[in-house]
Structure formats: C-alpha cells, structure tokens
Amino acid sequence: xxxxxxxxxxxxxxxxxxxxxxxxxxxxxxxxxxxxxxxxxxxxxxxxxxxxxxxxxxxxxxxxxxxxxxxxxxxxxxxxxxxxxxxxxxxxxxxxxxxxxxxxxxxxxxxxxxxxxxxxxxxxxxxxxxxxxxxxxxxxxxxxxxxxxxxxxxxxxxxxxxxxxxxxxxxxxxxxxxxxxxxxxxxxxxxxxxxxxxxxxxxxxxxxxxxxxxxxxxxxxxxxxxxxxxxxxxxxxxxxxxxxxxxxxxxxxxxxxxxxxxxxxxxxxxxxxxxxxxxxxxxxxxxxxxxxxxx
Amino acid sequence: xxxxxxxxxxxxxxxxxxxxxxxxxxxxxxxxxxxxxxxxxxxxxxxxxxxxxxxxxxxxxxxxxxxxxxxxxxxxxxxxxxxxxxxxxxxxxxxxxxxxxxxxxxxxxxxxxxxxxxxxxxxxxxxxxxxxxxxxxxxxxxxxxxxxxxxxxx
Numbered sequence: 001x002x003x004x005x006x007x008x009x010x011x012x013x014x015x016x017x018x019x020x021x022x023x024x025x026x027x028x029x030x031x032x033x034x035x036x037x038x039x040x041x042x043x044x045x046x047x048x049x050x051x052x053x054x055x056x057x058x059x060x061x062x063x064x065x066x067x068x069x070x071x072x073x074x075x076x077x078x079x080x081x082x083x084x085x086x087x088x089x090x091x092x093x094x095x096x097x098x099x100x101x102x103x104x105x106x107x108x109x110x111x112x113x114x115x116x117x118x119x120x121x122x123x124x125x126x127x128x129x130x131x132x133x134x135x136x137x138x139x140x141x142x143x144x145x146x147x148x149x150x151x152x153x154x155x156x157x158x159x160x161x162x163x164x165x166x167x168x169x170x171x172x173x174x175x176x177x178x179x180x181x182x183x184x185x186x187x188x189x190x191x192x193x194x195x196x197x198x199x200x201x202x203x204x205x206x207x208x209x210x211x212x213x214x215x216x217x218x219x220x221x222x223x224x225x226x227x228x229x230x231x232x233x234x235x236x237x238x239x240x241x242x243x244x245x246x247x248x249x250x251x252x253x254x255x256x257x258x259x260x261x262x263x264x265x266x267x268x269x270x271x272x273x274x275x276x277x278x279x280x281x282x283x284x285x286x287x288x289x290x291x292x293x294x295x
Numbered sequence: 296x297x298x299x300x301x302x303x304x305x306x307x308x309x310x311x312x313x314x315x316x317x318x319x320x321x322x323x324x325x326x327x328x329x330x331x332x333x334x335x336x337x338x339x340x341x342x343x344x345x346x347x348x349x350x351x352x353x354x355x356x357x358x359x360x361x362x363x364x365x366x367x368x369x370x371x372x373x374x375x376x377x378x379x380x381x382x383x384x385x386x387x388x389x390x391x392x393x394x395x396x397x398x399x400x401x402x403x404x405x406x407x408x409x410x411x412x413x414x415x416x417x418x419x420x421x422x423x424x425x426x427x428x429x430x431x432x433x434x435x436x437x438x439x440x441x442x443x444x445x446x447x448x449x
Contacts, residue, residue: 003316007296009361036357039318039338053315057362080351105427106405107342110351111358192426193340 069176075115093177133201305373342428394432
C-alpha cells in the first residue's frame, strides 16, 4: 500500500499513551521511531493495512542510563546519542556497539533509533548482532504490563519478532559485563549505505588465569532469516587460552554454525569464507582490547 | 487527514497543512517552494535531500513532517547571510566541485553539519562525513578539496 493511505498520525506524550493507542489500533497501526526503515518497506510494497502512525519521539524514550552496571537504552535513542554515551565510548565490554555505529552514514546515525533497529527484525541490521553478542534483552510494554525478553528468543523469522500485536519495544538492556570483558563487531559491506553482506559481533571474557569464558559469537547478514549465535565457535574457545591457533580454529568451525545464503549480492560460498575471516578478526579485535594480541 | 503544523525553516516559522505520510522533503519542495533539497532515491540512500535539523544532517525524504515541529531546520537556502554565500558554498565554486549539481546542496549540508562539530577534519574524515551522499559526476576529489579549503588550519 502507498503511505498516502495512512489516515492518522499520533504523537503520544508518554509510553502508557502509546500502549493505549496500540490497544485501539492493533495491527492497523505502525509504531514509528526514527522512520529510516519504513520508507524502504513501503517502496518495496511490504507495508499493508496501516491506518495510523504512532510516533515515539515525545514519549520519553530517548535516554542511555547505566544502573548497577546494566546499560539501559530507550527505544527512541538515536545511533548518534548511543554512540556519544560515555560507557559506549569508553568501555571495552561495549566495543561491539561502538564498532557497529561506525558503519552507517551521519544522516542515518542522526535519525535511526535503537528500538526501531531491533524491532524491525531485519536479519541484515548491525546493532541486533552486536546486542546478541552482549547477551542483551528488550523490554516490551503492552496491555498486560511490561515484560523482558532475551534477544536470543526475540527473533522468530524474517521480519518477525516475539512482540504481541499490542506490545511495543520500550528499551534495550545490556547486562553488566565481567571485569575482563571486551567485545567487537565487524561488517562486510560494499558502501556506506549498504546492508550487511555479513556481520559478526563477539564478546570475550578472560578469567583470573587468562583463559576465555562466556565467549559469545553472533552473526547476521546473509545467513538466513534471523541473527544467530555460533555455538561451535564459542565451544572451541571457552575454557581455553586465547592463542592465535585457538582463535583460528574457532573461526574455522563457524561454517557449522551458520547456513549462508546465495543472492544477487554474494554467493553462499563467499559468505562462508568471509565469515571465517570476520570471526577471526573480530575475536582478534576484542582480545586486543583486553591487551592480548593474536592477529 | 491533514493537520496544521508549524515548522521553523531557515529561521522563519511556516504554518503548513500536512498529511500523515508527508515527508519533510515534500513539504519543503511542494508546499514551500524551497527547491534546494532534491528528490533522488526517496528512500534514504543517495543524500541529495540532506538538510540539517538542530544542526544534524538528516535525509529529509525519511523525516515525516509531523515529527519536525520544534526542530530548527536549515536548507541550502538558509546558509547565506545577508546575501553573502557561506564560505563552504564559495569553496565549492572555487574548486569547481559541481558538475550536474544535483548532489551539491546535500553535500554542502552534510559537510556543514560535520564541520560545525569537527572544524579540522582529515581527508579520511571528510570522506566519511559525505559517505551518505552520492555524486555521479565529480569522482568526489573536488568535493573533498572544497571541504578541506574551509577546514580550520588545513
């Protein structure tokens, strides 16, 4: 449907008002954050039966807070705002976020929002992969109140997420990281406005003896319908010393964790080969942030 | 249904009736006859519709007009001061950084926004600042030259 068929535009002043409007409109309303994804959807004929936009811009959802080590990011926070938050600029544990925000051009960073990016449920976006590597969760608000959903269980299928039709995403939460933790993110693309051909987020923690624990490797881009965790990669490193050989071995087995797809932008074989390289480099970058050089 | 909103554009307040789906680009061009911002891809990929909102570069084709009240919007028409072009506009003329001209207004506003917070960018930073703007004529070099010309201390 063309966007011109949309009849109403609501600007609620608080989150509760958003929930009330959703209860009234259900699937006939689109919750609008930055809006950078919406025009692409409409242009491709992927938007149907929308009577109303509910704009989150005035609902008090633009913030980045750190409470007891947990980073809470309001759904309406722009990429620029997230990137300039002190913890994101300075903490090695949040390096994956800092990395992921380097890719989009300024015009997108200034408008695109954290909540919109996650709730769009596109497998080609970057921040969800970084958040998955950081074991993030999301908060949703609906008629039954608020609930928290692990990002690992949030994505169900292509453009499908675990939100009920009357719920909307209010916050992304990243748990407190252990003392010696660092993360990193890398994206394979062809230009500044490109969606990922492949992207990788990793997080590594070193224990007192310098061995890896709680390793998380997440991939997105052209690897199927949702971003995934790479259990085989993680298993190779967990409990082990992060040597160059071990990191290479971990990166090699990523092919057993993912099912790359072929499309007009890249073949599955190319994506698989690239995944091995990107996982190795991303692990190297995260370890480097912990003072361990493996590349 | 259309609603009346007020938009502050280049320091002037305009009252306009806009539809729920209307973009800032449509309002600028079709309601206010501010034709500097161009319609290119219309899906946030080419940059020729770039304007500044509260000093930040945005794709006006992606901004719903209904979300713009309360923001200070600057288009290329608002860069001149008392009939005198902005130094960045002069630099584009001096270096010949224009061929067909379709990307130019967006390029200048993307660069202007970046320079306001980073007055002395390296060439690499200049290229990153205009990474969201496509030019199909110049090969970018003269555009980078123009932006470098007004960079402080370079």
